[in-house]
Amino acid sequence: MRKSELIIDHIKDIPGLEMSLLPTPVHRLNNLSDRLKADIYCKRDDLTAFAFGGNKTRKLDYLVKDALVNGYDSLITFGAVQSNWCRITSIAGKVNGLDVFLVLEGIKPEKDTANLLLDKLAGADISFINSLERDDIIRQVEIKKQELEKAGRKPYYMPVGGSVAIGSVGYIRAMAEILEFSENSDVYFKNIIVASGSAGTQAGLVAGQVISGWKGSITGMAVSRARYEQEQNVFE
Numbered sequence: 579m580r581k582s583e584l585i586i587d588h589i590k591d592i593p594g595l596e597m598s599l600l601p602t603p604v605h606r607l608n609n610l611s612d613r614l615k616a617d618i619y620c621k622r623d624d625l626t627a628f629a630f631g632g633n634k635t636r637k638l639d640y641l642v643k644d645a646l647v648n649g650y651d652s653l654i655t656f657g658a659v660q661s662n663w664c665r666i667t668s669i670a671g672k673v674n675g676l677d678v679f680l681v682l683e684g685i686k687p688e689k690d691t692a693n694l695l696l697d698k699l700a701g702a703d704i705s706f707i708n709s710l711e712r713d714d715i716i717r718q719v720e721i722k723k724q725e726l727e728k729a730g731r732k733p734y735y736m737p738v739g740g741s742v743a744i745g746s747v748g749y750i751r752a753m754a755e756i757l758e759f760s761e762n763s764d765v766y767f768k769n770i771i772v773a774s775g776s777a778g779t780q781a782g783l784v785a786g787q788v789i790s791g792w793k794g795s796i797t798g799m800a801v802s803r804a805r806y807e808q809e810q811n812v813f814e
């Protein structure tokens with residue numbers, strides 16, 4: 579069995595939606611490659627298309643399906659005022675018939691712009707918390723979730739970035755796409771370098787590596803934490 583097939587076989591029974599437009603293309607970055615005297619390619623996960631695309635659509639394919647299969651009636655999550663994650667969640671909830679509750683970190687802006695405007699157009703219920711402390715925010719989300727449950731609702735909680743095991747399945751699948759690209763061309767990758775924030779993207783790729791036995795290296799560039807802390811997050 580090819581390495582990509584090993585991965586697909588491993589996750590085939592995990593139900594997911596097909597919101598993301600996959601596979602995303604892989605482009606050679608000619609100017610950067612010439613300049614650095616290396617062969618550098620970019621997996622264009624900005625082109626997942628759904629709700630203006632980005633890496634979070636892959637996670638939401640599995641998270642929203644999990645919510646639907648398990649009878650949840652809404653999604654609840656949090657993020658920055660201009661969070662891409664919250665934008666895609668708002669739209670994914672809307673098209674799948676789930677109400678969306680967002681707790682946004684920071685002061686309510688005077689004017690709704692960009693992602694905040696899109697969250698509202700998608701009908702998300704938004705509350706603001708004037709704190710950037712993670713504990714305060716998580717407490718606020720928990721209060722909102724309990725209120726909803728008391729009112730008879732069944733909200734599906736997702737941490738920021740959708741970085742829980744089920745969300746990371748989206749990036750296990752991405753690893754299969756990367757390997758399949760190599761299997762269908764003469765381009766073999768030695769290193770994958772990925773931005774690592776809420777950690778689910780890197781964790782999914784690493785899980786795909788473990789399943790397939792791919793011999794290259796995966797390097798996460800931590801965007802918001804020290805290396806040690808981020809490594810723990812990825813392993814968890």
Ligand SMILES: Cc1ncc(COP(=O)(O)O)c(C=O)c1O
Pocket residue numbers: 623632633739741772773774775776777778779780
């Ligand atoms: C393009 C891109 N790659 C990777 C990441 C990091 O993903 P994660 O939050 O799963 O670590 C982000 C985070 O927003 C991103 O926008």
